[in-house]
Amino acid sequence: MSPALRNPIVIAFIAIILLVLVGSTFATVPETKQAVIVRFGNPDRVINAYKPGVDFGRTGAGLIARLPFMEQIVWIDKRILSVKMDRQQVLSTDQLRLQVDAFARYRIVDPLQMYISAKTEERVSDQLKPILGSAIRNELGKRQFATLLSPERGQLMANIKRALDRVARQYGAEVVDVRIKRADLPEGTPLDSAYERMRTARQQEAGAIRAQGYKQAQIIKAEADAEAARTYAEAYGKDPDFYAFYRAMQSYETTFAPGENQGRSSIIMSPDNQYLQEFKGRNR
Amino acid sequence: MATFFGWGARLGAMMNENRGGPWGPSGGGGGSGDGDGGGPRNPWGQPPRRRRTPGTGTNVSSIDDFLRRSRERFGGRFPHQEGRPYWLYGLGVFVLLWLLFTCFHLIGPQERGVVTLFGKYSRTVNSGIAMTLPLPIERLQKVDVGQIRTRDIGSPDASQENLILTGDQNIIDVAYSVRWTIRDPQLYLFQINDPESTIGEVAESAMRAVLATVSLDDAIGAGRSDIESRVSQVMQQVLDRYGAGVRIEGIAIKQSDPPATVNNAFKEVSAAQQEAQSYINQARAYAQQQTARAQGDAAAFDKVYAEYKLAPEVTRRRMYYETMERVLSKVDKTVVEADGVTPYLPLPQVQRQAQEGAAR
Numbered sequence: 001m002s003p004a005l006r007n008p009i010v011i012a013f014i015a016i017i018l019l020v021l022v023g024s025t026f027a028t029v030p031e032t033k034q035a036v037i038v039r040f041g042n043p044d045r046v047i048n049a050y051k052p053g054v055d056f057g058r059t060g061a062g063l064i065a066r067l068p069f070m071e072q073i074v075w076i077d078k079r080i081l082s083v084k085m086d087r088q089q090v091l092s093t094d095q096l097r098l099q100v101d102a103f104a105r106y107r108i109v110d111p112l113q114m115y116i117s118a119k120t121e122e123r124v125s126d127q128l129k130p131i132l133g134s135a136i137r138n139e140l141g142k143r144q145f146a147t148l149l150s151p152e153r154g155q156l157m158a159n160i161k162r163a164l165d166r167v168a169r170q171y172g173a174e175v176v177d178v179r180i181k182r183a184d185l186p187e188g189t190p191l192d193s194a195y196e197r198m199r200t201a202r203q204q205e206a207g208a209i210r211a212q213g214y215k216q217a218q219i220i221k222a223e224a225d226a227e228a229a230r231t232y233a234e235a236y237g238k239d240p241d242f243y244a245f246y247r248a249m250q251s252y253e254t255t256f257a258p259g260e261n262q263g264r265s266s267i268i269m270s271p272d273n274q275y276l277q278e279f280k281g282r283n284r
Numbered sequence: 285m286a287t288f289f290g291w292g293a294r295l296g297a298m299m300n301e302n303r304g305g306p307w308g309p310s311g312g313g314g315g316s317g318d319g320d321g322g323g324p325r326n327p328w329g330q331p332p333r334r335r336r337t338p339g340t341g342t343n344v345s346s347i348d349d350f351l352r353r354s355r356e357r358f359g360g361r362f363p364h365q366e367g368r369p370y371w372l373y374g375l376g377v378f379v380l381l382w383l384l385f386t387c388f389h390l391i392g393p394q395e396r397g398v399v400t401l402f403g404k405y406s407r408t409v410n411s412g413i414a415m416t417l418p419l420p421i422e423r424l425q426k427v428d429v430g431q432i433r434t435r436d437i438g439s440p441d442a443s444q445e446n447l448i449l450t451g452d453q454n455i456i457d458v459a460y461s462v463r464w465t466i467r468d469p470q471l472y473l474f475q476i477n478d479p480e481s482t483i484g485e486v487a488e489s490a491m492r493a494v495l496a497t498v499s500l501d502d503a504i505g506a507g508r509s510d511i512e513s514r515v516s517q518v519m520q521q522v523l524d525r526y527g528a529g530v531r532i533e534g535i536a537i538k539q540s541d542p543p544a545t546v547n548n549a550f551k552e553v554s555a556a557q558q559e560a561q562s563y564i565n566q567a568r569a570y571a572q573q574q575t576a577r578a579q580g581d582a583a584a585f586d587k588v589y590a591e592y593k594l595a596p597e598v599t600r601r602r603m604y605y606e607t608m609e610r611v612l613s614k615v616d617k618t619v620v621e622a623d624g625v626t627p628y629l630p631l632p633q634v635q636r637q638a639q640e641g642a643a644r
Contacts, residue, residue: 013347027402028402028403029402029475030403030404031400031403031404031405031470031474032473032474032532055406056405056456056470056471056474057404057405057406059404059405061400061402061403061404061405062401062402062403062404063402063403072614077477078469078474079474079475079476080377080475080476080477080482080526080527081477081478081479081481082478082481085459103485103489105482105526114621119405122395129505138614140481140540145453146453148449148496149449149450149451149453149496150451150496150497151497151499153493153496165535175526177522177525177526178487179485179489179522180489180492180493181485181488181489182448182492184447184448184449184451185449185455191455194453194454195455195543195545195546196455198454198500198542198546198549199546199548199549200549201454202305202546202549202552202553203552204547205553205555205556206549206555207556208557209553209556209557209559209560210559210563212560212562213559213560213561213562213563213564214560214563216560216564217563217564217566217567218563218564218567219567220567220568220570220571221567221570221571221574223571224567224570224571224574224575225569225574227573227575227578228575228577228578229578231575231578231579231582232578232582233583235581235582235583235584235585235589236582236585238589239589239592242589242592242600243585244502244602245600245603246585246588246589246603249603249604249607252502252607252608252611253607253610253611255614256611256612256614265407266615266616266617266618267612267615267616267617267618268617268619269564269617269618269619270619271619275608275612276546276619
């Protein structure tokens with residue numbers, strides 16, 4: 001007995017067997033995973049199952065033991081996972097086409113159910129993807145395009161989430177959130193006509209701005225004219241007769257005095273002209 | 285066993301060339317699998333030799349020397365000669381190094397260490413030197429909580445437009461970036477699969493949701509900062525609902541323009557604004573001139589009138605003659621003298637004089 005035990009090869013052999021045994025009995029469950037223990041192909045129990053509101057450190061994660069070779073561990077993600085919907089065309093009730101990208105976030109809350117119905121997370125995602133697509137098409141198809149751009153959008157998303165959640169429950173998953181990532185007008189006619197509408201709206205705005213500017217300018221000018229007229233009237237109104245004389249004098253000067261671009265003036269005067277009164281000599 | 289060891293030593297010698305690189309800790313980590321009977325095969329099997337030549341320290345003085353010795357060992361004597369097998373020492377040193385590297389952790393000033401005990405969250409340690417149990421039992425993951433991470437969405441490049449519908453069914457091209465930090469390291473590590481792309485997607489959906497409530501003019505102009513704060517608020521709410529352990533530090537809208545195809549129409553609007561403004565400026569200039577001229581004229585009249593009031597008749601006459609003087613001194617005058625004679629006006633002569641005057 002003892003010589004056999006002293007043989008290093010035997011020791012190594014025993015050590016390896018022990019190690020394999022320990023390795024297949026104990027396992028560490030990280031916080032990010034849930035473990036379904038499967039005994040001979042039958043799911044037996046769940047370790048570190050998700051419970052809402054449990055702090056990390058109080059979960060079932062940690063060192064676990066199982067029957068070696070008879071029980072297998074199936075790992076299932078405990079974190080929030082995502083499903084992305086491929087870009088889809090959706091037709092609203094007012095016959096507008098929209099291209100919609102959406103995503104949903106879900107979490108596996110019943111690993112046993114999920115293991116039985118889908119086996120892997122990928123298959124859950126694959127199952128949820130078309131349902132997300134059809135839920136979105138149904139909901140958006142019932143509404144007008146403008147709803148998407150209104151506060152009602154929240155209600156819309158809640159409806160989609162409810163529809164998706166109903167299906168997700170069958171796979172042991174819970175939908176945390178559904179969000180529309182993009183909702184665009186598809187390339188081609190719809191986008192072009194939207195651009196055209198924007199363009200014409202801008203042109204109209206530009207025209208309106210110009211007209212407003214013209215209007216304001218005219219008002220400013222008219223006000224200035226009125227102001228000037230009032231100033232003149234105030235000053236000249238003191239003696240209209242003198243103003244007539246004063247202004248006539250100014251006017252003669254401007255009219256008859258030879259300026260830069262004026263022709264020479266010739267004046268033919270009658271001797272009766274007042275200016276020439278003294279010229280004739282007075283008949284006293 | 286002896287052959288085993290010999291090979292182990294050779295292997296160790298070959299590994300030697302790599303020593304000094306980042307081999308220390310990671311080699312130890314890789315060795316976790318052969319902590320069993322494979323101990324001697326580990327590159328750490330060399331330390332016994334170090335015991336024999338104490339002066340060399342951890343660095344091997346000469347590879348040749350080492351090779352020669354190991355060859356000698358391989359070819360000739362058995363290692364059992366000293367009573368204890370070398371690999372036991374090797375194992376001892378290996379375990380010591382293992383403990384050293386997996387029990388003590390240096391955590392930088394901006395980092396936190398999340399410690400898990402057999403995978404179960406145990407505690408979060410602050411910066412400094414942290415001690416944990418050795419690796420298979422406790423594990424420490426460092427998370428940088430001070431670093432502000434940025435995620436860009438859309439680009440200011442014209443070729444890649446990130447088109448978004450606004451509340452008044454217009455389309456704008458938006459580029460923005462999200463700045464975020466890790467608030468709760470343990471939530472960040474355990475709660476969400478792929479947090480970074482989650483943040484990107486949440487940002488996109490939040491931006492679109494917010495823009496769907498504002499008008500085009502707000503989105504390209506004055507409403508930007510309001511949009512930024514609303515988006516980061518929405519994002520924070522959504523991520524908190526996920527329990528992501530992330531704090532949104534802010535959104536920066538780098539660009540929000542109308543799409544390139546309609547940009548000309550938008551430029552036309554600003555051109556129209558300029559034009560309208562120039563109309564108004566011109567009108568203002570005219571107005572100032574008009575008012576000033578009126579005031580000047582009125583003031584001049586007032587002055588003259590004040591003088592006129594003192595001696596109306598004389599002033600009037602004086603002004604009349606002075607004006608007539610100025611006017612008539614520079615023009616051609618013809619006085620038709622006789623009464624009863626039909627005045628004959630030599631029109632050609634008048635015209636000629638006028639031409640001469642113009643030519644002069």
